[in-house]
Amino acid sequence: MEFESDHSDGFDRIPDPLIYLIFNQISDIKTLIRCRSVSKRFNSLVPQADSLLLRVDRVISVTDSDDDDDSFLFAFLRSIIKSLHHLVSPSKPVPNPTRSQNSPAQILKEFERIRDLQIELPSGDLRLEKGTTIRWKAEFGKTLKSCVILGFRSGDGGNAEAELGGGGGGAGGGLKMRVVWTISALIAASARHYMMVEVVNEHKELESLLIKDREDEGKVVMDKKGLRECRENEGEEGEVNNASSGNGVGLWWRSNRTTVPAVRMRMRHEARMELSNGTKMFGATLVVVRPISSGVDIRSEVEEQNGDVGLALGAFGDDAVYCEAVERLLKSRSYILEMNSF
Numbered sequence: 001m002e003f004e005s006d007h008s009d010g011f012d013r014i015p016d017p018l019i020y021l022i023f024n025q026i027s028d029i030k031t032l033i034r035c036r037s038v039s040k041r042f043n044s045l046v047p048q049a050d051s052l053l054l055r056v057d058r059v060i061s062v063t064d065s066d067d068d069d070d071s072f073l074f075a076f077l078r079s080i081i082k083s084l085h086h087l088v089s090p091s092k093p094v095p096n097p098t099r100s101q102n103s104p105a106q107i108l109k110e111f112e113r114i115r116d117l118q119i120e121l122p123s124g125d126l127r128l129e130k131g132t133t134i135r136w137k138a139e140f141g142k143t144l145k146s147c148v149i150l151g152f153r154s155g156d157g158g159n160a161e162a163e164l165g166g167g168g169g170g171a172g173g174g175l176k177m178r179v180v181w182t183i184s185a186l187i188a189a190s191a192r193h194y195m196m197v198e199v200v201n202e203h204k205e206l207e208s209l210l211i212k213d214r215e216d217e218g219k220v221v222m223d224k225k226g227l228r229e230c231r232e233n234e235g236e237e238g239e240v241n242n243a244s245s246g247n248g249v250g251l252w253w254r255s256n257r258t259t260v261p262a263v264r265m266r267m268r269h270e271a272r273m274e275l276s277n278g279t280k281m282f283g284a285t286l287v288v289v290r291p292i293s294s295g296v297d298i299r300s301e302v303e304e305q306n307g308d309v310g311l312a313l314g315a316f317g318d319d320a321v322y323c324e325a326v327e328r329l330l331k332s333r334s335y336i337l338e339m340n341s342f
Contacts, residue, residue, distance in 0.1 A: 002062050014040075016045060017287055019045055020045065020048060020049065020050075021044075023035070023045070023046060023048075023049040023215075023302070023323040024049055024051035026049075027049075027051050027052055027053040027118075028053050028054065028055065029052055029054045029055075029107065029108075029111075032046050032052075032053070033110070034045070035146070044266045047110055047111050047112045048111075048112060048113060048165045049111060049114075050113050050114055050115040050116065050205070051114075051115065051116040051117075052108075052111060052114055052116070052117050052118070053108060053118045053120065054104060054108065054118070054119050054120065055115075055120045056104065056119065056120065056121050056122060057122060060093060063332065081246070084154060101169075101199040104119060104195065104196065104199055105199050105202065108202075108203065109202070109267045110160055111203075113205050114203045114205065114206050115205055115208070116206075116207065116208045116315065117199070117203075117206060117208070117209050117210070118209075118210045118211075118212070119209075119210070119211045119212070120212055120214060121211070121212070121213040121214070122213070123213055123214060123215055123217075124188075124213045124215040124217030124218060125184075125188035125191070125192075125213070125217070125218065126184050126185070126188060126217060126218075129204060131153050131154050132151070132153050133151065133152055133153075133154065134149065134150070134151040134181055134184075134185060134217065134218075135149070135150045135151075135216070135217060135218070135315075135316065135322060136149040136150070136185040136188075136189065136217070136218040136219070136315075137218065137219045137220075137221065137314075137315035137316075138185075138186075138189035138193075138218070138219070138220050138221070139220075139221050139223075139226065140189075140193045140220060140221070140222050140226055140230070140258070141225065141227075141228075141229035141230055142226075142229040142230050142232065142233035142258055143258055143259065143260075143261050143291070143292070144186070144189070144190065144193075144258070144261060144289070144291055145226065145290075146288070146289065146290055146311055147185065147186060147189060147287075147288075147289040148287070148288055148289070148311050148314075148315040148316070149181060149182055149185045149285075149286070149287040149289070150284075150285070150286055150287075150315075150316060150322060150325065150326065150329075151178065151181045151283070151284075151285045151287075152273075152281040152282060152284040152285065152325070153281070153283050154279070154281065154282070156279065158160060174269075174283060177283070178269065178283070178285045178287070179268065179337070181287075182267075182287050182289065183284065183339075186260050186263075186289065187257065187260075189216055189218065189220050190221045190257040190258040190259070190260050191211075191256070191257040191258075192211045192218075193211075193220055193222075193257070193258045194256065194258045195211075196209060196211060196220075197230065197258070200222070200227055200230045200231060201230075201231055204231070204336060207223075207224045207226055207227065207316055208222070208223060208224065208227075208340060209221065209222040209227060219315075229302070240291060248259065250271070254291035256313040259341060259342070260341060260342055261291040261292070261341050262291065262292045262339065262340050262341045263289050263290060263291055263292060263338070263339050264289070264290050264291075264292050264336065264337075264338050265287055265288070265289050265336070265337045265338070265339065266287070266288045266304070266305075266308060266331065266334045266335070266336055267285065267286070267287045267288075267334065267335045267336075267337060268285070268286045268333070268334050268335075269284065269285045269286075269329075269332065269335075270282070270284045270328070270329060270332055271283065272284075273325065273328060273329075275321060275324050275325060276320065276324060279321055281325060284302075284325055284329060285329075286325075286326060286329040286330070286332075288308045288311055288312060289303070290304070292338065297303075305334070308330065308334075309330055312326045312329075312330060313327070
């Protein structure tokens with residue numbers, strides 16, 4: 001008996017809390033699923049891991065497509081056209097992508113008490129012209145709470161400066177392009193948020209959610225308060241979708257992404273900017289987006305500008321280059337734009 005004890009499995013001596021700690025450090029779901037085949041004990045403990053990273057290999061669009069690399073934004077634009085066609089020639093309903101066996105909701109059903117969750121998408125959602133860079137970070141509860149967007153063109157100047165220089169003090173073609181950047185980022189963010197609503201509602205212990213992409217283009221974040229708001233809103237979204245089902249465009253618009261509320265956008269812009277490391281940015285633009293709330297008075301203007309600093313640096317403060325660009329743009333003159341819900 002003493003001989004058998006000396007040669008017992010070393011894993012059996014490791015207490016459960018330590019194994020949970022190891023699993024949470026691993027975090028990668030594919031690796032954890034493989035761990036379940038190690039032993040019966042591991043098979044029972046892996047679903048208890050509470051800090052997870054899910055790397056998505058391919059995002060399945062809500063529309064039929066021959067192009068597997070289509071982004072949320074292009075799927076959105078294509079579906080608007082298809083919806084118009086469906087008004088004349090109805091077809092079978094599009095299947096709900098959240099029911100796919102490869103969807104995040106289905107994969108995460110294996111885990112019972114997720115607290116911190118990161119979703120990594122295979123690529124960014126925006127298809128940009130060569131030399132264009134956009135970075136964004138959006139915070140959500142039941143809907144958008146804030147979004148910070150940084151965009152610029154790189155190169156030797158030339159057409160980039162002419163197109164986005166905004167020589168008219170923020171007007172003209174440059175302004176149009178910057179508004180397109182902003183709307184595109186908001187659509188991408190609302191699509192990512194919608195993709196995770198089912199997960200949020202099913203995992204009641206979830207306290208932190210981050211949805212990002214491998215290209216580091218954009219991030220959607222939800223904290224404990226935002227996740228609670230999202231769950232409380234579970235029934236309301238269905239009512240909104242049903243109310244909008246009078247035409248095909250409205251139905252698609254509401255049912256495949258979270259509605260962006262009416263927003264107030266504070267935009268700052270520099271036609272040309274050279275950073276301390278030699279990086280040249282043309283048409284550098286910083287946009288801070290907030291929902292329009294009722295009862296906003298003039299006294300909140302200063303507070304709003306001060307709040308921009310925290311939001312912008314919080315979005316890009318982990319990158320020295322972008323942080324320097326943001327700090328300089330925050331000192332620039334700002335322009336206010338407002339946009340209705342869409």
